[in-house]
Structure formats: structure tokens, C-alpha cells
Amino acid sequence: MMSSQRENFLLEPERYEFASGPIHHFDLARREFFKILGAGIAVFAITKNTQAQETAPSRGFHAQELPQEISAWLHIGEDGAVTAFSGKAEMGQNIRTSMAQSVADELRVPFESVRMVMGDTALTPFDAGTFGSRTTPTMTPQLRRVACAARDLLVDIAAKEWKVAPEGLQAAGGKVTDPASGRFLTYAALAHGRTLAQNLPAEDPVTPPPDWIIAGQPVPKVDARDFVTGRHQYTPDLRPEGMLYGKILRPPSFGATITSYDDSAAKAISGVFVVRDGDFVGAAAPTEREARNALAAVHAQWKEKLQVSSREIFSYLKSHAEPKVDDRHRNQRGSVEDALTGAAHRLDASYTVAYIAHAPLEPRAAVAEWSGDKLTVQTGSQRPFGVRGELADIFHIPEGNVRVIIPDTGSAYGGKHTGDAAIEAARLARAAGRPVKVVWTREEEFTWAYFRPAGVIEVRSATASDGKLVAWDFHNYHSGSSGIETPYAVPNMRTQYHSVPLVLRSGSYRGLAATANHFARETHMDALAHGAKLDPLEFRLKNLEDVRLRSVLEAAAKKFAWPRASKEGQGFGIAAGNEKGSYVATCAEIAVDKNSGAVRVLRLVTAFECGAIVNPDGLRNQVVGANIQGLGGALFEAIEFENGRITNPRFSRYRVPRFRDIPEIDAILLDRKDLAPAGAGETPIMAVAPAIGSAIFNATGTRLNALPLVPSGLKKT
Amino acid sequence: MPKAIEIEVNGKRYAVHYDPETPLLYVLRDEFGLTGSKYGCGEGQCGACTVLLGGAPRRSCQIPVSAAVGKPVTTIEGLEKDGRLHPVQQAFLDAGAFQCAYCTPGMIMSSVGLLESNADPSSAEIIQSLQGNICRCGTQPRIVDAVHQAAKMMQGRG
Numbered sequence: 001m002m003s004s005q006r007e008n009f010l011l012e013p014e015r016y017e018f019a020s021g022p023i024h025h026f027d028l029a030r031r032e033f034f035k036i037l038g039a040g041i042a043v044f045a046i047t048k049n050t051q052a053q054e055t056a057p058s059r060g061f062h063a064q065e066l067p068q069e070i071s072a073w074l075h076i077g078e079d080g081a082v083t084a085f086s087g088k089a090e091m092g093q094n095i096r097t098s099m100a101q102s103v104a105d106e107l108r109v110p111f112e113s114v115r116m117v118m119g120d121t122a123l124t125p126f127d128a129g130t131f132g133s134r135t136t137p138t139m140t141p142q143l144r145r146v147a148c149a150a151r152d153l154l155v156d157i158a159a160k161e162w163k164v165a166p167e168g169l170q171a172a173g174g175k176v177t178d179p180a181s182g183r184f185l186t187y188a189a190l191a192h193g194r195t196l197a198q199n200l201p202a203e204d205p206v207t208p209p210p211d212w213i214i215a216g217q218p219v220p221k222v223d224a225r226d227f228v229t230g231r232h233q234y235t236p237d238l239r240p241e242g243m244l245y246g247k248i249l250r251p252p253s254f255g256a257t258i259t260s261y262d263d264s265a266a267k268a269i270s271g272v273f274v275v276r277d278g279d280f281v282g283a284a285a286p287t288e289r290e291a292r293n294a295l296a297a298v299h300a301q302w303k304e305k306l307q308v309s310s311r312e313i314f315s316y317l318k319s320h321a322e323p324k325v326d327d328r329h330r331n332q333r334g335s336v337e338d339a340l341t342g343a344a345h346r347l348d349a350s351y352t353v354a355y356i357a358h359a360p361l362e363p364r365a366a367v368a369e370w371s372g373d374k375l376t377v378q379t380g381s382q383r384p385f386g387v388r389g390e391l392a393d394i395f396h397i398p399e400g401n402v403r404v405i406i407p408d409t410g411s412a413y414g415g416k417h418t419g420d421a422a423i424e425a426a427r428l429a430r431a432a433g434r435p436v437k438v439v440w441t442r443e444e445e446f447t448w449a450y451f452r453p454a455g456v457i458e459v460r461s462a463t464a465s466d467g468k469l470v471a472w473d474f475h476n477y478h479s480g481s482s483g484i485e486t487p488y489a490v491p492n493m494r495t496q497y498h499s500v501p502l503v504l505r506s507g508s509y510r511g512l513a514a515t516a517n518h519f520a521r522e523t524h525m526d527a528l529a530h531g532a533k534l535d536p537l538e539f540r541l542k543n544l545e546d547v548r549l550r551s552v553l554e555a556a557a558k559k560f561a562w563p564r565a566s567k568e569g570q571g572f573g574i575a576a577g578n579e580k581g582s583y584v585a586t587c588a589e590i591a592v593d594k595n596s597g598a599v600r601v602l603r604l605v606t607a608f609e610c611g612a613i614v615n616p617d618g619l620r621n622q623v624v625g626a627n628i629q630g631l632g633g634a635l636f637e638a639i640e641f642e643n644g645r646i647t648n649p650r651f652s653r654y655r656v657p658r659f660r661d662i663p664e665i666d667a668i669l670l671d672r673k674d675l676a677p678a679g680a681g682e683t684p685i686m687a688v689a690p691a692i693g694s695a696i697f698n699a700t701g702t703r704l705n706a707l708p709l710v711p712s713g714l715k716k717t
Numbered sequence: 718m719p720k721a722i723e724i725e726v727n728g729k730r731y732a733v734h735y736d737p738e739t740p741l742l743y744v745l746r747d748e749f750g751l752t753g754s755k756y757g758c759g760e761g762q763c764g765a766c767t768v769l770l771g772g773a774p775r776r777s778c779q780i781p782v783s784a785a786v787g788k789p790v791t792t793i794e795g796l797e798k799d800g801r802l803h804p805v806q807q808a809f810l811d812a813g814a815f816q817c818a819y820c821t822p823g824m825i826m827s828s829v830g831l832l833e834s835n836a837d838p839s840s841a842e843i844i845q846s847l848q849g850n851i852c853r854c855g856t857q858p859r860i861v862d863a864v865h866q867a868a869k870m871m872q873g874r875g
Contacts, residue, residue: 288747360817361765651758
């Protein structure tokens, strides 16, 4: 029996981002729909707002953007081809494949007959964005419901055709069959000659995981051949007829403003358009080189301002917390102060987390084209409708005049929520009267995008003589509230997020602050275990009631053969957590070179459980990938900045994981067919850093409380 | 406009009208429309722009187009022959060795280059020769597996 229990968690408000207004458009008139797709049957699913119960209205502006009633639609053509529409974006997490699997499953058609149209504001239903691990738990069920409604409609059509009751008919293999007579009609035959559009209430039931046929299978990535042949066109690969290349004149530092400006030399170059609009300066030209040369000919002087630098960031964050503490970000029970006072063992510690960059290999890019006052932009973004809102606002045009299309994108990791390149390309295209493409350089990407925020986390805690937690006081300054609540049983606790005004432009990152909060909490738990002279796994299990979290801890430990006695220079660590409805535990083995102090991660064993698995192959890629990405932030990634400038804005100076850094990785996927599927893109990153940090402690006795742990190896004493 | 030079890409001759000092990558992408080779960093650090120049893997963002005169260039678009994928492409496909796949053309070209000079590389040799290619999605373990598989296929063992 499928569990009806819904995870009761909140999406972290995307509080760093530009708010865009509410969007309530239903762009595509029904007539247009059939004009684009041809005749057949279209089903528009009216779903109950499944997000309403998960997102408190007061929490962040995305609450204004929640999907409207119609959240998904699909079309069955006269040839039986199925096209399903979702506003989500594909950026490597493989949802184009997993969503199509679920549609095929529910509609009872072969996987190959389903095509997904995604992330196009003119064609797809409104969607708040592809973030928060929401595609699998919310979008996929909506697609299933619309497919289920379409299946019911096909059965009804067949029943009318045969003048029998629909209840006795069966839908399977792309056709409706009457078992009584053996006759059948294919979906193609049922759709033939119709232009039938129906709004259907699409409620449960959907097929429960134990009955899935196509979902649950390791179906390979859709269109994979286009990716190994170079045929797939990412945004930077688009070259519409007459296109110009756009470049932007960047200020010397954040927040700098123009004090004097002369572009006469640049404007004298033939074929070049130079635009100044406030502090925005850009050029568009027939080649990128000419656009760059034009900007080099612009004389601009800037007024800069003094800004905080990375070497003082943590003391700055701690001392600049907003004095008024937001009650929504506090959770409390019992009396922490009393419990701390009388406890057998007390441990206080402070943790820090540096700013890091997403560094998606495809930099931000956009191609924009105007036709009168209508704007079309293709761009790599996680929020097509959000970018549409930004463009409409900035150009003072109705949202209905803006179409945003997202080509399958070269990754994002939470870094592509905003429409920066889209705005730049559109501004230049408006001046040039031609399509303009803007592709950010790597240096621009490292500087003018946004970062995972730095933070300071302070923990005070106490255990009783039996090793039970009695007090837990946890304060996060600036990095965020995701994953801030402890899963461990403790009678006296307080968690509090303290916001601090932005220093660097900051925003979403895979897992948000859950990585920072798990680093602090799990490192602290390891230190408490050490203080209580208990094995770190035993100590956790002693204080843990959550069976799903216990299960992943036990699965990882079993595979890793925990506990293990370490030899010299070798260390083992374990960490776990749950977030966004899924559960993770990671064991790490590290080696320290005694002479050089270099730390090498030799092995990670990660057990992950996200309910019923939709695509085990795609999931394995995501879990292993999140572990590797987590390794970078754990060991060496850190953005350095000084007075409004990023001082390491290149891959040669910002180290990301490379082949030699990759340990042996075992991903253990626990398939819970009795539970609804949760998202999986983020949570598997969370336990990597604390597991590695604890392994370093195990090897050396040195407790590292800062991320990154060893940007230049362990310091020799 | 400088006098046009000619280079050979994927067995086809092209006249280059861009400045001969322009990095090969921009000529391939912007002038010839061969957009399979990707821009990732512009400093030879990520490998997304890797092509074969005279059979050897090179970062096309770091070499002027003039350096390709007289040396045949192979890009990702030139690997498929008569609808048949190169064994390295096939091995990446079979292993699912990609996520966003933006790094994939560079990974494949670097791997083809490696297998040209070392038909049966060890894991350590694969890792060594792909060290300059970045995959931000973290697909490296599958990429190493795919290169091993490709080596087997090319030797008729797979």
C-alpha cells in the first residue's frame, strides 16, 4: 500500500534572489495548441495545489509563484505520439527521461512514444522553477495525474464507440481493449479526426510504485546520442540568422558606478552597436572579437566603494547579524540553559563555511531577439517563468510579450535562477534590431553570478553520562536555514537562523545551507562521541529514533564495515542527515601524507533513500555526482575576494574536483516502494564534508571546523 | 581583412576569414558552425574545447587557427562515420557517462587522443590523461569505465 504520508517540510525561501511578480497567464489558446501540435486529444489537468500544504505563504516570494490550477497538460496526436508539457528545465539531472517514464507508465504506452516539451513559457504550464528537489515529488505526480485523466478519457471514447460501459475496458500497450469481445482501438485511432480539449479533474489514484512498469527502470537518457555527437545545441551554440555577439563592460568592482564616459571611438567602428543605459555598457558586433574591441575603445571611469574582504568575512558576519531575530527561523523546546548547566559533558564549538561558486561548465548565456515589442529569449536557466518576469519588468512590457525557452542546459546546481545574461542580450538586441547572443566568460561567471553564501555556525551542547544528548543550541549566521533542525532526539534544544545583510551576491546552491548545517552538526556529533568515548555510529544510533535515517546509517556502515581500526595516516569518518524528504549517510576513508600534509579521500560509501526510485541509473549518477561535487566544497573550494573584486575567478585559481581527486565511490540506493518518491538532486551532497572532516580527525587528532577543510593540505605542526 | 588561410577540419577544407591569431575554438564555432567543441574557460583548464590536431588532443581555445594550417583537425562532429559512432562515443553512450553532457565532447576527444597513442591504458593512465578535463556533474567514474570499454571495443575485445 502506498504511503499517503506527506513529508511535512518547508522549502527554504529563496531569500537572496530577485523577486518577480505573480504570474497568472495561460498563454496558449486552445486553438493555438492544436495549430502547433496537430489534431488529436489534449488533456489539461486541474490539480489540487499540492504545494500549498508544503509552503507556508509567509515564507518567501516563491509562494507568490506557485503553480496555478493547471499544472500539466499532454497531447495525444493522430499518430498516437504523446507529448507532455512541463515548465521544468533539464540541466543534467535527467528529468526529461524520468518524467517521460512516469507519463508512459501512467498512460500505458511504450516509453519511446512519449516526448517531453519543457521550459518554454509559450508552450508549457506555469512552473515556479526547477529547484528544491521538487520535480520528482510534485511535478511527476501531476504528470501522472494528467496521464491518468487522459487514459480515462481514451477509455470513455472507446466505450462510447462500442456502446459499452467503460468500467470493463482495459488500457494497456497504447490501446484500449474490450476483454469481453477481444476488440481494441489504438490511442492513435481514438485520437484520429478529433480536436478534443478537455479540462479534467486530475486527482488520485495514480499507479503505486509496486505496480510501475516503465518507471523504476534504468531507462537511458533521452536523446543521449545527440550529446555524444556534439549535435545537441546548448544556448551558447545557437546561431540564428543575422545574429550579433554581445559583450558587457564590467565594472572594476561590485557596486561601482560610472563617473565619466566616452564611447565616441567605439561607436565609430563600423558594424558595432554600443549601448549605455545607466551603469550598463555593452556592445554587439558581427564577431565576439569585434565586440570586445569595441568595449576596449570605450573610456569609462568608475567610482568604487570600500567593501568587506574574505579574510575578515567570518567576524563580519557574526557582528552584523540583524538585531531583530525572526521567530519563523527559531525552533525551541525544553530549557537549553538549564540542561547545559547540569550536564555531565559539555561541548561548545564554532564552525565556518566559505563562499563557493557553482561553476557550471556551460556559463550563463542567452540569445535574444525582438519582433516589435515582443521578445523571445533562449537561455540556460532553472526558472523560465521567473526570467520572463524579470524581462517583462525591466523592459516594461507585459509578460505575455515575452517568451523564454530553455534549451537543455549545461548544468546549474542552483546557480541559474536569475536572468542576467537574458537581460543583457535583450538590451543589446533591442538596440541592434537583430538577435544578439551573450555568453559569459569563465571570469564573468566566477564574478558576476552569485555564490553559495558563507556562514558562521555556533553550537553549544551537552550529553548525560549515558551518552544521551540533553542539550542542543544551534545558531547559523547568514548561510541559511535549510537542514538546520537536528534529527537527533534531544529534550532541550534551540535552533536559530540569524540573517545578515548580503556581502556578496548570494543565492541557491545544490542543498542550500543543508551542507553547512550538516557539516557543523555532524562534526559536532563526532566530537561529542569522542568526548563520551563512544563509537561515532553507536553514539548517533543511541540518540536517533528516525527509522529511515537509522536505515541509511546502518546500510552505509555495513558496506563500509564500520567500525574499522585505522592504521597510521589512515582515517575513517561517518555522517548522516535528512532533508527535502530523502535520507543520506556517508562513510569516508582518507589518507594523510605525513610529510606533505596532503589529504587524499580514498573511498566514500553513500547510502541514500528517497522513497520509491523512478530511475536507478539516473539516480546513481546524481548520488555519485553530488558526492564528487561535495568533495570540492569539503576539501578546497573557496571564493576569495577583496574590496569588491573576486581574486580567484578562474579554474586555474579556483580548484574544483578533477579525475585524480575522485575516490572510489559506492552508492547504495535503498528502494522503498512503499513510499512516495522524493527528489534526489541535493541531499546526497550533505554528508560528504562532515564524514571527511571526521575521518581527518580520526587519522590525525586534528579537528577541522572550517569548510573548506584543507585548501592547502594539513598544516604541519 | 587578412588574406584567407585554409585549414582542414573533419576531412573538409575550410577558408578562414578570421584573424589568423584567433583561437581555433572561435573559428570552429563561430565561423564554421561546428559548435560541438565547447567554451568552458578560455585558459586551457577545463578541456571542453578539446580537438585533435594532427591526431593529438589539444585545447582549441589555446591555439591560434594559423597553427592548424597543414595539420588536420578532428572535432567531435568528425568522429561518427556513415551513421556509426566512434567506439569511444558508443562506450560513453553505453556507460551513460554524462549528466549535463556539456563536457562530453571534450572528454570524448581527449579519450580518442589517448587511445590513439595507448591502445590499452590502465585506469591510472586514463586518469592522468583526463586530469585536464573538468566534469562538474561528477561523472568521472563512469567516464573512466567508458574509456576502458572503448579500448576493449577498439581491440575487438568488447
